[in-house]
Amino acid sequence: MEGFVSLLDPRNPDVRVELGMARAEYALRASSMAFAEQLAAIHETLIEARAFPEIFVGPSYLSIPDAVAFAERAAIADLAVRLGLAEQTVRAQAEQARVLLLCAPRVWSGFRDGDIPAPNARIVADLAATLPATAWLAFEDAIVEAASTVAPARFRGCARAARERVQPEAAAELHRRTAEERRVWVEHDIDGMSWLTAYLPSAVAQRAMAHLDCVAQSLVSAPDEPRTLAQLRADVAGDLLAGVLGSEGPHVGVAVGVMVPVLTLLGLSEQPGTLEGYGPIDADTARELAGHAPSFIRILTDPITGTILDIDRTAYRVPADLKRWLQMRDGTCTFTGCGRRAADCDLDHNIAWADGGTTSAGNLSHLCRNHHRLKHNSRWKVEHVPEGITWTSPTGHVSRPDPPPF
Template identity: 35%
Template structure:
């Protein structure tokens, strides 16, 4: 998750004055002529700009290059507009077909349903979901669209939010974007500032702001749009604050070089109190030999307060929970250059991992394939086989195996790729980690997964898209030949030294039992 997404993504389509799904007339054109005209409007500008760029002469001076860059910018905006139309029309078609299917089967189910439909109906009842609800339709479609676009679910959901606003509430903005007259950022800001407004106020906003959007910078346009929104929004500032408090949360995202960041979204008075308290502690009793910057002292004080307790409080009972996987063979071969895996984050230096392991109450011994990095076995000395299988999946999958999902392994459960009722075995080859949400997708919403011979899992979406999921613990995918269903067979030698490091060395043989009573005394 990027910092920009973490700090600005507060959009909610329920704050837009939209009609219910399946009833948005603009996505249901009557007659082939209307559909042909709509299709022409969507892609005519794209075709014209692409053709101009393709058939243009080779560039001979910077002015011509700048002209081509401008045309590319126009083309990118036109494509964004077309993408918005396709997103909204596609999800509307899904909603319409789901409603029609529900109406057709209401009088015949369960007698007229197939075995697959019966299984999905039972699973939907088990998970307590209605597959025809707007929320479930949107969630499943966003996941499919993310596969098609090869983007995250969060980014695709944000695109769908903007697309619905453009398609149904801001048609003039969509038209300007499709012609390349305004930037995509301006179009996104226009939709963002239509939240909590009436359709009449939205039309007033478009009329006032579109002329500005054609010439102003994105930053300048954003400021104007926010000011106009405050004037048009009938809700008082106090009411907006009370509503915003319901969204308080703590968000985590990864940063490069073994770092990560936390965002606390809370009432301003609380956040400023926390910040001022940290600053006050940082200014007290500063050691003249302390070479840390103020920013570093602030970070260290907040870290110590959360993990060890504020100074003079005797500490906190909360202890850091950290799960680290240390590939034993890699640690043995080259501990200085090796990398371990911090659960939920990724690779960290081996030295940091070994330091964490010294303070950990227990350590999971892991054997990884030196060529791919995939976990191939775990220590079974202290665990029953079922626990050992879960340990194997924790270090092999690292996170939920659903396309694009990054929920940590600790928040997932073991799922049979081939269902137990269909003869699937409880084994590493037929098991994967799935979070609760995506177990529901698989069992109740028509998503299918198939285990492949090379260790990957092939997913098929409800509308026929295919996606191959490789275990998160795999570092080298060159051996995963999905098309030919084969992978190189590599021999891994386990020396006595490696076995001792993993704790797998055979125990010494017990002494022979005594043959005579006098030997018992000795």
């Protein structure tokens, strides 16, 4: 019939929309199945590492204390490098698989079949891990249906409520134990900004926020105040933590390195500087910090050579000037993908001092305590190449050097 458009005709927008919806649903289901398979593979690989530690630590290391633990850590590092994940993430995913298999097998089955989305499965694993074995069945009974039908934003609330109902421990004791995990951390963003996050008891967090609100509200009404309330809260929090406000309390001096190309410092170049623990900062900020902030240690670099200190030393101990430069150069632990600050790491002689290695920039690099011990107690191998540092895993995977921090 002339002018008739079939519902199956791809030119029909209704059909295209329906196909798009179906593709999205299929992709979500497939992604859940794939993620469940990833968790299962990680979990099973670590079981193999514990059962056959010689794969990761080598026969000659089997006699060392905690050989199995080192094998597991070496395997986690191997997986992290191959998958492009943080080691903490690999460990967490292995634990999620273990908990779901043990504590919520029906949720695990639905997750592997694609019926339960990955965010909901992670929520179940995280909450089930905090419950005693006697409460696992009741908890799974309460959330297994919702896990497949409720969106993650709402499911978290449902699952938390179910956990509270089946939790046999006293709430006060639970809070006391969880409060021991309080901490503060920083996550770097772009354009010279970072997130400063604190995990605190709720009462403390609420009082802290109320105090910020009170101070910010007292400032926002000033006739010449251009900042918004949100900006004032952030500025007040930063000033309080940096010691600008509340000077009646004890003052603790903090030294942070800022590395500035000499031409930038002289105003002849706009090449960015480097702020220790963060990375590149704009030239104006670098000049201001280098010129006016007494709590910043100024490190000037030659515009051509970069003044890299690569002078052989005759002593094992790393001199303070070289140590400071290396801290700026590396920025973080030099193991592939590790983000621990260099300031919190060990300085390792890549070629051991006893084997003729020198105390020089070309033979020194920062390793966090975990990767330092892993280097010496497992089959992980490190090598200096012109582009940086290359690591070879116990299973033969070679990782390319991470790019420099500046």
